């Protein structure tokens with residue numbers, strides 16, 4: 001079994017991979033689209049990609065590339081607690097740090113900390129928190145990375161300040177996307193907690209169009225756990241709606257929704273019906 005993830009070493013995505021696929025071969029890629037492409041072209045069986053964070057919301061590149069380009073099925077989800085630390089090469093005063101490197105989502109999770117404690121430091125976005133740690137480990141100037149304990153270990157950095165994220169309840173959701181030919185391992189399938197992700201496009205702009213869509217789920221008592229609009233990229237004001245519902249796509253009531261929305265001229269695409277996993281801390285784990 002081969003799994004692609006956003007690398008290099010020491011990323012949160014790598015932690016998610018280790019939790020889901022212990023002992024399996026994991027391959028690092030530089031970007032989220034590259035992780036998905038590796039599955040599409042058959043190099044990899046699965047990829048693990050970040051989707052949504054408690055503080056910063058959706059990871060747009062993941063949803064956009066999944067919907068517009070990769071079109072891979074979602075076969076599972078894991079939610080991981082996120083602890084962001086300030087990592088440096090040596091012990092420094094905060095006032096000495098002139099640059100901070102990290103993934104844009106990690107920087108956003110620590111915005112208030114950076115604003116109040118490191119006003120002099122210029123922030124630089126990197127392709128991942130692991131890349132930021134790798135870069136800072138090679139720099140001579142007094143810079144810091146935002147990343148996790150695993151990155152500190154992998155790149156020999158000091159944790160100058162722990163838990164610098166602005167809100168304590170910080171979690172990120174990751175999707176497991178699969179090559180349609182791959183057999184999903186039993187450890188991933190076996191979870192009683194399940195969800196379906198889908199997106200809906202409306203036939204045109206008219207009063208109550210979205211209300212009709214929501215009503216189709218509501219009167220069947222199907223619980224919606226998330227709804228968000230994303231641009232269709234075809235013109236200003238053209239949006240589709242990504243939704244998560246807590247039932248299976250095979251459920252007779254869900255199929256009723258599909259028929260009703262199709263009759264109304266909407267299009268409904270299922271991205272996957274999948275099990276939800278919660279990260280369980282193991283002895284010696286880095287979270």
Ligand SMILES: O=C(O)C(=O)C[C@]1(C(=O)O)C=C[C@@H](O)C=C1
Pocket residue numbers: 006010011012013014050053059082103105106127128129130172
């Ligand atoms: O840079 C990493 O470590 C990642 O795995 C990416 C990512 C993200 O895209 O949101 C994953 C989890 C954290 O929320 C911050 C960064």
